Amino acid sequence: xxxxxxxxxxxxxxxxxxxxxxxxxxxxxxxxxxxxxxxxxxxxxxxxxxxxxxxxxxxxxxxxxxxxxxxxxxxxxxxxxxxxxxxxxxxxxxxxxxxxxxxxxxxxxxxxxxxxxxxxxxxxxxxxxxxxxxxxxxxxxxxxxxxxxxxxxxxxxxxxxxxxxxxxxxxxxxxxxxxxxxxxxxxxxxxxxxxxxxxxxxxxxxxxxxxxxxxxxxxxxxxxxxxxxxxxxxxxxxxxxxxxxxxxxxxxxxxxxxxxxxxxxxxxxxxxxxxxxxxxxxxxxxxxxxxxxxxxxxxxxxxxxxxxxxxxxxxxxxxxxxxxxxxxxxxxxxxxxxxxxxxxxxxxxxxxxxxxxxxxxxxxxxxxxxxxxxxxxxxxxxxxxxxxxxxxxxxxxxxxxxxxxxxxxxxxxxxxxxxxxx
Amino acid sequence: xxxxxxxxxxxxxxxxxxxxxxxxxxxxxxxxxxxxxxxxxxxxxxxxxxxxxxxxxxxxxxxxxxxxxxxxxxxxxxxxxxxxxxxxxxxxxxxxxxxxxxxxxxxxxxxxxxxxxxxxxxxxxxxxxxxxxxxxxxxxxxxxxxxxxxxxxxxxxxxxxxxxxxxxxxxxxxxxxxxxxxxxxxxxxxxxxxxxxxxxxxxxxxxxxxxxxxxxxxxxxxxxx
Amino acid sequence: xxxxxxxxxxxxxxxxxxxxxxxxxxxxxxxxxxxxxxxxxxxxxxxxxxxxxxxxxxxxxxxxxxxxxxxxxxxxxxxxxxxxxxxxxxxxxxxxxxxxxxxxxxxxxxxxxxxxxxxxxxxxxxxxxxxxxxxxxxxxxxxxxxxxxxxxxxxxxxxxxxxxxxxxxxxxxxxxxxxxxxxxxxxxxxxxxxxxxxxxxxxxxxxxxxxxxxxxxxxxxxxxxxxxxxxxxxxxxxxxxxxxxxxxxxxxxxxx
Ligand SMILES: Nc1ncnc2c1ncn2[C@@H]1O[C@H](COP(=O)(O)OP(=O)(O)OP(=O)(O)O)[C@@H](O)[C@H]1O
Ligand SMILES: [Mg+2]
Numbered sequence: 001x002x003x004x005x006x007x008x009x010x011x012x013x014x015x016x017x018x019x020x021x022x023x024x025x026x027x028x029x030x031x032x033x034x035x036x037x038x039x040x041x042x043x044x045x046x047x048x049x050x051x052x053x054x055x056x057x058x059x060x061x062x063x064x065x066x067x068x069x070x071x072x073x074x075x076x077x078x079x080x081x082x083x084x085x086x087x088x089x090x091x092x093x094x095x096x097x098x099x100x101x102x103x104x105x106x107x108x109x110x111x112x113x114x115x116x117x118x119x120x121x122x123x124x125x126x127x128x129x130x131x132x133x134x135x136x137x138x139x140x141x142x143x144x145x146x147x148x149x150x151x152x153x154x155x156x157x158x159x160x161x162x163x164x165x166x167x168x169x170x171x172x173x174x175x176x177x178x179x180x181x182x183x184x185x186x187x188x189x190x191x192x193x194x195x196x197x198x199x200x201x202x203x204x205x206x207x208x209x210x211x212x213x214x215x216x217x218x219x220x221x222x223x224x225x226x227x228x229x230x231x232x233x234x235x236x237x238x239x240x241x242x243x244x245x246x247x248x249x250x251x252x253x254x255x256x257x258x259x260x261x262x263x264x265x266x267x268x269x270x271x272x273x274x275x276x277x278x279x280x281x282x283x284x285x286x287x288x289x290x291x292x293x294x295x296x297x298x299x300x301x302x303x304x305x306x307x308x309x310x311x312x313x314x315x316x317x318x319x320x321x322x323x324x325x326x327x328x329x330x331x332x333x334x335x336x337x338x339x340x341x342x343x344x345x346x347x348x349x350x351x352x353x354x355x356x357x358x359x360x361x362x363x364x365x366x367x368x369x370x371x372x373x374x375x376x377x378x379x380x381x382x383x384x385x386x387x388x389x390x391x392x393x394x395x396x397x398x399x400x401x402x403x404x405x406x407x408x409x410x411x412x413x414x415x416x417x418x419x420x421x422x
Numbered sequence: 423x424x425x426x427x428x429x430x431x432x433x434x435x436x437x438x439x440x441x442x443x444x445x446x447x448x449x450x451x452x453x454x455x456x457x458x459x460x461x462x463x464x465x466x467x468x469x470x471x472x473x474x475x476x477x478x479x480x481x482x483x484x485x486x487x488x489x490x491x492x493x494x495x496x497x498x499x500x501x502x503x504x505x506x507x508x509x510x511x512x513x514x515x516x517x518x519x520x521x522x523x524x525x526x527x528x529x530x531x532x533x534x535x536x537x538x539x540x541x542x543x544x545x546x547x548x549x550x551x552x553x554x555x556x557x558x559x560x561x562x563x564x565x566x567x568x569x570x571x572x573x574x575x576x577x578x579x580x581x582x583x584x585x586x587x588x589x590x591x592x593x594x595x596x597x598x599x600x601x602x603x604x605x606x607x608x609x610x611x612x613x614x615x616x617x618x619x620x621x622x623x624x625x626x627x628x629x630x631x632x633x634x635x636x637x638x639x640x641x642x643x644x645x646x647x
Numbered sequence: 648x649x650x651x652x653x654x655x656x657x658x659x660x661x662x663x664x665x666x667x668x669x670x671x672x673x674x675x676x677x678x679x680x681x682x683x684x685x686x687x688x689x690x691x692x693x694x695x696x697x698x699x700x701x702x703x704x705x706x707x708x709x710x711x712x713x714x715x716x717x718x719x720x721x722x723x724x725x726x727x728x729x730x731x732x733x734x735x736x737x738x739x740x741x742x743x744x745x746x747x748x749x750x751x752x753x754x755x756x757x758x759x760x761x762x763x764x765x766x767x768x769x770x771x772x773x774x775x776x777x778x779x780x781x782x783x784x785x786x787x788x789x790x791x792x793x794x795x796x797x798x799x800x801x802x803x804x805x806x807x808x809x810x811x812x813x814x815x816x817x818x819x820x821x822x823x824x825x826x827x828x829x830x831x832x833x834x835x836x837x838x839x840x841x842x843x844x845x846x847x848x849x850x851x852x853x854x855x856x857x858x859x860x861x862x863x864x865x866x867x868x869x870x871x872x873x874x875x876x877x878x879x880x881x882x883x884x885x886x887x888x889x890x891x892x893x894x895x896x897x898x899x900x901x902x903x
Binding site: 426427428429430433499500501502503504505506637638639 | 855856859883884885886892893895896897898899
């Protein structure tokens with residue numbers, strides 16, 4: 001026999017000290033880890049915001065558009081050059097001088113503006129009948145990326161603008177025909193060749209369409225399946241097999257779903273490539289196991305005792321499900337759905353394969369029209385070499401992060417607000 | 423029926439202590455009987471007084487047993503055999519107390535006698551007391567052993583006591599008829615014998631309690647068959 | 648003598664291939680309280696669940712033998728489980744009120760069975776049930792409060808009220824007082840006593856005192872067998888079986 005254990009209130013000092021030391025060390029390591037994680041996150045956010053900021057402002061230059069020119073030409077015959085050239089001459093009178101009366105200078109002047117946009121503005125002026133009354137009209141037109149860069153980094157090494165162009169800018173600046181304004185194009189535009197007139201609207205709309213399709217497909221099927229598996233189906237080896245496979249499916253890399261979508265919707269069903277419908281269906285495929293798994297776990301979290309209580313009162317199994325279990329599980333199910341939405345919203349890989357990474361310069365008009373989604377739009381922009389696209393992608397990332405954060409916040413809100421204690 | 427131990431050891435100890443108290447009470451009554459035999463056969467008032475002096479001890483012990491049993495019922499909430507155990511202890515202690523009172527009665531009669539009685543009174547009465555004494559010892563043994571058979575045997579012994587009591591009464595009647603001067607001692611001895619006979623009855627009651635304690639059923643046999 | 652309310656004959660219960668109940672034969676008297684006692688895991692709850700087929704949702708549970716409720720076998724094909732459970736109510740060991748208002752808790756049973764014609768009638772049913780469960784005075788002015796916000800003892804009485812609101816013929820109680828203080832327990836005891844005039848009650852309890860207080864008959868289960876069944880007074884003063892004796896007197900289990 002070992003000696004009797006007696007309560008001892010004087011533990012060995014050294015041991016005690018070591019134990020406390022270990023405690024403190026452990027706490028310290030934990031705090032360090034948290035701090036570094038938060039630090040990384042914050043610096044990432046700050047960097048993104050820093051990079052994204054220039055995108056939200058754009059430089060606008062005022063253009064004078066002579067109306068006389070417009071009235072002379074009919075729609076069909078007017079080429080863009082017929083509109084652009086007089087407007088340039090009207091804006092920069094210096095072009096009328098003989099030594100600059102050369103198409104080369106005209107082109108240099110034109111390149112100060114975002115190229116596509118200039119035409120759009122002028123042609124829109126053309127269709128406005130009001131304008132004919134006034135002799136001249138003016139419009140604020142976004143400047144080209146080169147101008148912005150030169151102005152924000154005025155260093156002699158910059159050779160993007162010729163001295164002639166710089167001189168033109170100076171005259172505009174002196175006449176207060178140059179201003180910084182909020183870049184609405186970022187929110188209303190679609191993809192474009194030039195970064196200054198690119199926007200996320202097309203991709204955002206595509207994302208919403210695809211999400212809508214995915215939700216319409218996956219929600220009823222997913223929730224229904226989960227209720228069936230969890231509540232109605234007898235617990236057999238077959239249902240367990242299905243359950244395990246669903247769990248695995250929820251963890252399968254999304255490219256696999258993309259392949260499935262490619263085979264099923266494009267090759268087999270011959271649906272139009274890069275349409276929101278196909279993207280949505282593919283996302284729906286991916287969403288399905290996520291919804292099933294999260295719904296099942298919310299249903300499982302409803303205590304057995306409540307089911308038994310209802311059963312013992314003579315409720316039928318469907319009454320138990322729809323009176324007791326489902327209402328209690330609903331906040332959890334919704335939380336799962338919102339987190340799932342956040343996940344598929346940021347999804348890109350599976351959509352690559354159904355052709356959603358494409359240059360689509362206009363927002364989708366229907367579910368069948370070609371479109372892209374936000375993550376893929378970002379991916380495309382990051383790929384492009386011009387500096388303007390870096391900023392653009394940062395801004396788009398910021399928007400995506402805000403959306404995802406919003407969704408997570410809704411999920412959290414639902415959880416804390418409606419979750420009942422039992 | 424074999425008895426196994428309680429899961430709570432202290433409960434067993436308490437029940438055993440109760441038995442121990444009953445037994446020591448019985449031993450005290452036994453000693454009183456010894457003393458009364460001595461007092462009677464010597465006709466000693468002094469020794470008889472000693473018997474009376476010792477009686478409060480037994481009363482006290484009975485009260486102790488009562489409180490102990492009540493406490494045990496309250497704290498342990500005994501059931502079945504354990505409950506019967508405690509209840510029997512209460513009853514047995516009451517019987518033992520009554521028995522001690524009868525012994526005191528005998529002692530008082532001894533005082534009243536005042537003189538050393540003749541041997542033909544002493545011999546049968548001592549024999550009677552001795553047989554009651556052996557019944558008492560047997561019944562205590564049966565109680566400790568929880569021996570149903572032994573209790574039955576004790577119970578049967580009582581008929582012998584009754585018979586020798588009746589014989590002695592008849593003897594006393596003849597003495598009284600022989601000579602009216604015998605009437606005074608004879609009456610005293612009549613009462614003494616009656617008291618001793620009552621002791622036997624109490625012992626049979628104890629035997630019946632032992633039966634109830636063991637079987638949980640009442641002693642169905644009629645007393646006088 | 649009125650005929651028994653429930654009669655189990657040759658009842659065997661299996662969980663998978665483990666047998667939990669072995670050849671139970673017992674008749675449960677009408678309008679009386681029957682207590683089931685026995686060590687943990689001996690099959691009391693399992694037996695209780697057999698009586699209203701609450702074993703059905705357990706997929707691996709299998710029942711052999713018959714249980715007659717008023718001469719009708721509850722395991723026959725013609726028996727409707729929903730109907731059966733409305734006739735045989737159950738109160739569980741752990742109070743399990745729905746996370747709804749007190750009113751809705753009690754009203755749930757009448758609602759699903761359509762036991763009332765007007766709203767007024769439903770209100771009356773709820774009030775009567777809460778009164779019979781001895782909870783009315785404590786909750787009458789907060790019926791819209793969550794059932795889960797009540798104390799443990801109140802919750803248990805709420806569950807009892809919920810069970811009697813359906814007006815069952817038999818009430819099964821699985822350790823209803825295991826988490827209650829003596830006062831609440833006494834209230835439940837009194838309730839059981841009162842209910843026993845109209846209902847047949849089967850109660851599982853670990854408190855021998857409670858079994859002794861409230862029941863008319865006691866069944867002692869051990870390792871899936873019904874070891875002894877008898878009148879309460881007999882069981883607690885002089886059980887026939889050595890194992891019953893050991894159990895009720897708190898002795899170490901005797902191997903014989
Ligand atoms: N759902 C189940 N699946 C498998 N075995 C079970 C199940 N329910 C109970 N059992 C087994 O059946 C036996 C009896 O269980 P039961 O719940 O009836 O015991 P009990 O007497 O109510 O015990 P307690 O007093 O602890 O509640 C136990 O051995 C238990 O392991
Ligand atoms: Mg149980």
